[in-house]
Amino acid sequence: xxxxxxxxxxxxxxxxxxxxxxxxxxxxxxxxxxxxxxxxxxxxxxxxxxxxxxxxxxxxxxxxxxxxxxxxxxxxxxxxxxxxxxxxxxxxxxxxxxxxxxxxxxxxxxxxxxxxxxx
Numbered sequence: 807x808x809x810x811x812x813x814x815x816x817x818x819x820x821x822x823x824x825x826x827x828x829x830x831x832x833x834x835x836x837x838x839x840x841x842x843x844x845x846x847x848x849x850x851x852x853x854x855x856x857x858x859x860x861x862x863x864x865x866x867x868x869x870x871x872x873x874x875x876x877x878x879x880x881x882x883x884x885x886x887x888x889x890x891x892x893x894x895x896x897x898x899x900x901x902x903x904x905x906x907x908x909x910x911x912x913x914x915x916x917x918x919x920x921x922x923x924x925x
Contacts, residue, residue, distance in 0.1 A: 807892050811914070815894050818915050819886045822860065825919060827878055831857055835873040844868070844909065847922075855923045862896065864913025874900040874907055886915075 825831070826848065833852045837845040842865045847856035852873070876883040876898050884898045892912050900907040 807888060807894060807912070812888050812894070815886050815915050818917050819884050819896065820882075822858070822917050823882050823884055825858065825917075826876070826883060829857060830878060832875045832878050832883075833873070834875065836870075839865075839868075842866070842911075842913070844911075854925060855921060857919065857921050859918040859920065861916045861918070862909055862911050862913065863915075864911045865909060866893065866912055867910040868908075870907035870909065871900055871903050874898075874902050877901050 830850050831848045833850065834846050834848040835852055837847045837856075837859070839845075842863065844862045844865045846860040846862075848858045848860070849856040880899065884896060887895050887897065889895060894911055894915075896909045896911070896915065898907050899905075
């Protein structure tokens, strides 16, 4: 994974952190996992709507609950590290399970801000 791609991933994670903190989006759940593409949705209350969609491609391993929430008092609820030249790991504190969730991937990550009501 070249440095430009790493910077793009880090930039997307920073933008997501800013958005979730400023809009109090702490609840997340897996929306779907198709092949090696994972889609997470997040909102203040997932019972009624979601406000963001995070898509991760090239997923190689998952260590997360189907539903989780993050601590918005953390300066960076989500972080990205690059343990090898071809792998990125998105990690976050899962406050519900009291452990660290992780998504290892070799593809890319994208953030879509949209309000989708379930009613």
